[in-house]
Amino acid sequence: MALVTLLLLLLRPYIQHSTAALLYLPVILVNAVVSGLWVGIGASLLAFAALNYFFMPPYHAIGITSAEDAVRLSTFLCVAVVVSGLAGRSRDHASRAMRHAAHLDALYRLSQAISAEVELERTLPIITDTTVRLLHVQACQIALRDETGAVVAQACSGTLPTEDTQDTQGWLIELPIQSAGHPIGTLRVGHRESAQPLTPSERDLLQMIATQVALVLERARLVEAARHASALAEANHLKSALLSSVSHDLRTPLAVMKGAVSNLLDETVPWEPGMQRELLTSIDEEITHLNRLVGDLLVMSRIEAGALEQSRSWHDLPDLAEQVLARLASQLAHHRVTLDVPPDLPPVRITYTHIDGVLANLLENAAHYTPPGTAITLRAHECGNTLLVEVLDEGPGFPDVVLPRVFEKFVRGSGSERHTDGSGLGLAICKGLVEAHGGTISAENRVGGGVRIAFTLPCEGPTEMPTAGPGTEGAR
Amino acid sequence: MNMRILVVDDEPQMRRMLKTGLSVRGYEVMGADDGLAALDAIVSWRPDVVVLDLGLPVLDGLEVCRRVRGWSQVPIIVLSVRDQEQDKVTALDLGADDYLTKPFGMDELLARIRVALRHAARLNATEEPVCTFGDLQIDRAHRRVTVRGQEIHLTPTEYELLHTLTAHAGKVLTHRWLLRTVWGPAYEQDTPTLRVFMTQLRHKIESVPAKPCYILTEPGIGYRFNLQG
Numbered sequence: 001m002a003l004v005t006l007l008l009l010l011l012r013p014y015i016q017h018s019t020a021a022l023l024y025l026p027v028i029l030v031n032a033v034v035s036g037l038w039v040g041i042g043a044s045l046l047a048f049a050a051l052n053y054f055f056m057p058p059y060h061a062i063g064i065t066s067a068e069d070a071v072r073l074s075t076f077l078c079v080a081v082v083v084s085g086l087a088g089r090s091r092d093h094a095s096r097a098m099r100h101a102a103h104l105d106a107l108y109r110l111s112q113a114i115s116a117e118v119e120l121e122r123t124l125p126i127i128t129d130t131t132v133r134l135l136h137v138q139a140c141q142i143a144l145r146d147e148t149g150a151v152v153a154q155a156c157s158g159t160l161p162t163e164d165t166q167d168t169q170g171w172l173i174e175l176p177i178q179s180a181g182h183p184i185g186t187l188r189v190g191h192r193e194s195a196q197p198l199t200p201s202e203r204d205l206l207q208m209i210a211t212q213v214a215l216v217l218e219r220a221r222l223v224e225a226a227r228h229a230s231a232l233a234e235a236n237h238l239k240s241a242l243l244s245s246v247s248h249d250l251r252t253p254l255a256v257m258k259g260a261v262s263n264l265l266d267e268t269v270p271w272e273p274g275m276q277r278e279l280l281t282s283i284d285e286e287i288t289h290l291n292r293l294v295g296d297l298l299v300m301s302r303i304e305a306g307a308l309e310q311s312r313s314w315h316d317l318p319d320l321a322e323q324v325l326a327r328l329a330s331q332l333a334h335h336r337v338t339l340d341v342p343p344d345l346p347p348v349r350i351t352y353t354h355i356d357g358v359l360a361n362l363l364e365n366a367a368h369y370t371p372p373g374t375a376i377t378l379r380a381h382e383c384g385n386t387l388l389v390e391v392l393d394e395g396p397g398f399p400d401v402v403l404p405r406v407f408e409k410f411v412r413g414s415g416s417e418r419h420t421d422g423s424g425l426g427l428a429i430c431k432g433l434v435e436a437h438g439g440t441i442s443a444e445n446r447v448g449g450g451v452r453i454a455f456t457l458p459c460e461g462p463t464e465m466p467t468a469g470p471g472t473e474g475a476r
Numbered sequence: 477m478n479m480r481i482l483v484v485d486d487e488p489q490m491r492r493m494l495k496t497g498l499s500v501r502g503y504e505v506m507g508a509d510d511g512l513a514a515l516d517a518i519v520s521w522r523p524d525v526v527v528l529d530l531g532l533p534v535l536d537g538l539e540v541c542r543r544v545r546g547w548s549q550v551p552i553i554v555l556s557v558r559d560q561e562q563d564k565v566t567a568l569d570l571g572a573d574d575y576l577t578k579p580f581g582m583d584e585l586l587a588r589i590r591v592a593l594r595h596a597a598r599l600n601a602t603e604e605p606v607c608t609f610g611d612l613q614i615d616r617a618h619r620r621v622t623v624r625g626q627e628i629h630l631t632p633t634e635y636e637l638l639h640t641l642t643a644h645a646g647k648v649l650t651h652r653w654l655l656r657t658v659w660g661p662a663y664e665q666d667t668p669t670l671r672v673f674m675t676q677l678r679h680k681i682e683s684v685p686a687k688p689c690y691i692l693t694e695p696g697i698g699y700r701f702n703l704q705g
Contacts, residue, residue, distance in 0.1 A: 256493050259582055260496075
């Protein structure tokens with residue numbers, strides 16, 4: 001301003017005072033744009049004074065000699081003030097817009113950062129960190145509460161004014177976080193180092209952050225709900241697959257029986273004894289099959305309901321194994337059976353019929369699913385605190401897709417017609433019975449071909465044993 | 477020559493029972509235990525009727541149905557433990573002629589086999605211009621229909637519907653199949669229209685429309701034109 005005044009003073013002999021007034025205007029405009037409204041108005045007043053003092057007669061004195069000068073001067077002042085007002089306001093608008101843009105950018109980045117995460121434990125710290133950085137506050141804390149008011153999740157950033165999350169002292173501002181109209185937590189920020197309060201736009205920003213927190217929480221809940229729903233759908237699908245399997249397995253033997261009986265009842269057919277016998281044999285076989293299936297279903301449902309009858313007592317495994325092998329002699333006749341069970345094994349406390357059933361089932365499977373002439377081995381040995389019992393065969397083994405699921409209900413080792421004899425429950429029942437004894441069961445395909453099914457039975461400490469320890473028996 | 481029946485079932489007991497029951501009644505019977513074996517047998521052995529289980533290893537029964545219909549019109553009677561209407565409709569839509577739920581009586585199966593054989597005979601016979609079902613006579617050459625000697629007037633759609641039903645007499649025709657065949661693929665879902673036309677047709681050809689003896693309803697599935705009339 002002073003510079004322009006000096007320049008104009010030098011030029012005074014050559015220019016009119018109206019030109020000087022015009023030249024002052026851009027200076028005022030620049031001042032208003034750069035420094036704002038009030039500086040612009042100040043510059044207008046200064047220019048007004050300088051114009052009057054230096055360029056209007058009488059020179060070097062405040063005062064007006066003619067009415068025309070008065071009009072000129074006052075018009076100049078009006079124009080200068082209006083111009084600086086307009087320029088200053090547009091400058092304010094521009095800077096406010098820039099601040100807004102910065103806030104929006106920050107929010108955008110925040111929402112991007114949290115949309116990449118699903119876990120609350122990871123998203124909440126991102127939000128508190130961003131809040132501290134955006135608002136230049138010393139601390140930010142988010143606490144989410146359930147219906148009873150207990151904190152279910154929280155995150156803090158910066159230096160907290162107090163460790164106590166319930167304490168409201170020392171915080172600059174606290175906003176409720178709401179979801180669907182219900183308060184679900186609070187967002188708090190600490191004081192600033194500059195001790196300035198938040199501006200309205202910063203408060204808006206904070207409110208938006210609180211809304212983001214609510215959205216994050218909502219999303220976390222929805223993700224959880226979706227997981228739950230898909231687990232339910234899975235269970236439902238399993239259940240209906242199970243039902244259709246049971247209904248298929250129960251109806252098939254019934255269909256054969258009904259077909260055979262309705263055949264035999266037809267008096268128009270001249271039945272030969274051989275044919276009649278064949279139909280009666282099918283009925284007989286299907287009844288045996290159905291009876292076994294119903295029995296297996298009953299055992300399975302007892303296992304699942306935890307209602308298995310247990311009557312445990314001490315038994316020697318070698319005796320049990322021999323009994324089972326003797327009973328299955330006809331089924332095992334076409335295989336080379338090896339019994340590798342040392343006679344000095346410690347006795348085990350078991351429900352005899354259950355473990356008898358497990359062994360019989362494993363041996364029957366081995367005989368059924370392997371070609372005649374191959375070897376079947378029943379092996380047992382002591383292994384730490386447990387007794388390990390293995391049944392090994394040399395058959396085709398389980399298909400890879402079936403192997404992980406062989407102990408599930410109605411999963412069959414092979415899709416061929418062989419399954420008519422089984423209930424599809426055998427291994428599932430074995431698993432249930434072994435586990436009821438505190439043991440484990442596993443199946444694997446052997447390297448050279450065939451299947452190895454192994455189960456364990458826990459041996460109890462020698463002090464509880466009613467008979468002498470294994471050492472004395474081994475000396476026999 | 478004896479009629480040949482192919483029994484496709486993966487349960488050996490079921491195959492054995494059906495073989496005994498059917499062969500004693502003079503049919504020549506062959507068994508197949510999976511879908512591929514069934515296709516092979518249909519090609520090489522040329523059965524007159526196929527009795528098909530749905531749950532088959534290697535190739536599912538529905539798939540067998542679909543493939544067979546690509547090149548053969550041999551009657552297929554589905555035997556299955558699946559008793560949901562949707563299963564029946566799917567099998568029939570894929571070209572099966574009939575559907576029987578296990579367990580079933582032998583007499584029922586024999587009746588269905590007889591219907592299927594008669595239907596096949598009708599298909600194989602060269603297009604007779606005039607065919608008769610009980611009191612009903614259809615003259616295809618002149619598109620004329622008479623009931624008890626009295627000529628009745630049918631609209632073109634009604635005639636088309638009756639013609640389609642009688643051409644597949646004995647076979648269960650699903651709503652969808654009828655709509656597609658008579659009205660066109662765009663009308664497949666328009667079951668109400670079909671119902672309206674069936675009612676009109678029954679009024680014109682049945683002596684007691686409420687107790688039809690020609691056009692029988694298969695609840696939830698479709699209609700069947702009764703060969704016996």
